[in-house]
Amino acid sequence: MARKNHQQPLRVVHDHCAGIDIGSREHWVGVDPDRCDNPVRRFSTFTDDLLGLADWLESLEINVVAMEATGVYWIPLFEILDARGFDVYLVNSRATRQITGRKSDVLDCQWIWQLMSYGLLRGAFRPSDATCSMRSIVRQRANKVRDQAQALNRMQKALSQMNIQLANVISNIAGVTGMKILRAIIEGERDPRKLAAYRDRRIKADHETIERSLRGNWRQEHLHALAQEVACHDFLEGQIAECDQAIMQALEQLPMLNDAPQPSTKVLRSPHRCALEQAALHQALWKIMGVDLTAIPTLGVDTVLVLSSEIGPDLTRFPTSEHFCSWLGLAPPTRISGGKALPGSGPKVLNRAAQALKQAASNARNDKSFIGASHRSRLARMDTSCAIKATAHQLARLIYAMLTKGQPYVEQGIEAFEAKSQQKQVRALLRKAQKLGLQLVKAA
Known part of the structure; x- marks a missing residue:
């Protein structure tokens, strides 16, 4: 008796979509062949041709456009289409790799359109235009x-x-x-x-x-x-x-989320700014982010400036902190097959926000805070690079919680970390004693 196949067939998710293969001198655009006689067209990278591309897509009632991130050549077209009201998906080249066969720009744009029509492509995170x-x-x-x-x-x-x-x-x-x-x-x-x-x-x-x-x-x-x-x-x-x-x-052009920021509670240091410039920048960053990210240990004004410019205050694109940390490239890998971890490392992620967090994490070695104590504990049991990445992951989770909930950072102190560490040691001893058939008795 044949098994029933419960897999759902592919269905069209985006009826009105187009795929664009980006190039330095020309762009190839592919749409549904049922919409026009010539579903694949070539446009040069001159501004008038880009405007003509947008007009052609509007005439076909296209509302979703997928394009591959190629160098910086996608930026002018992305800005024009985004200003026209199109829902533009900037996709990773790994997701649009051509299947085995011939390779050409015409086939690439058609392949991008086909993947996008079935909803198989995800757009890259891009903050607001400002x-x-x-x-x-x-x-x-x-x-x-x-x-x-x-x-x-x-x-x-x-x-x-x-x-x-x-x-x-x-x-x-x-x-x-x-x-x-x-x-x-x-x-x-x-x-x-x-x-x-x-x-x-x-x-x-x-x-x-x-x-x-x-x-x-x-x-x-x-x-x-x-x-x-x-x-x-x-x-x-x-x-x-x-x-x-x-x-x-x-x-000053960004919307303010907090119009009454307070002075910094710690000394701010920057190699290229005086104290007055640092204080002014601190106040401006607090206004646009809604919370004071410099309150987190090891995060200075320069680090918060990089974070605010790379991710912005709106993190609704990421449903959970796990999604946010995965986008940063700080989450543990999940390359598992057959219940076993696959050899090798995952795809390399180049993220400026993650680099800033790793730099801040490397400075936590001598910090007298809960994060500093956590980092020193990691350094004692793992490699330095792994400890820095884990501490950066901890900082990313704190930033996500502060930006999504709007709550200030509360320092727990080294005493809280030592108490938490002692509880872990006691639980480990209890498990070991139970395995050996022994009983632990607390000294009077």
């Missing part, structure tokens, strides 16, 4: 900070080639003392005693040690490289300040 605008500026600022760090490395290389050991006696050559000395060297000063006179009183190294570190060979080619890198450092410092101003202007 948040995306701020996200671009925050990412631009991160690029400038990275470029400035590279210029700083080249400055240190030039000093090492001249055997100037300044970087070995002060912690940061881009600080007050280091930049004063470097500018004096560029202006022509070579006397180590006069250069060491620029020492700030907060420097731990004494005057004599700094003077000895400033004796070297002043070769012209290295001095030329040093002067150019200092000029590059100063130029990037100005551009970072311009990005900070643009970020504050972008924050």
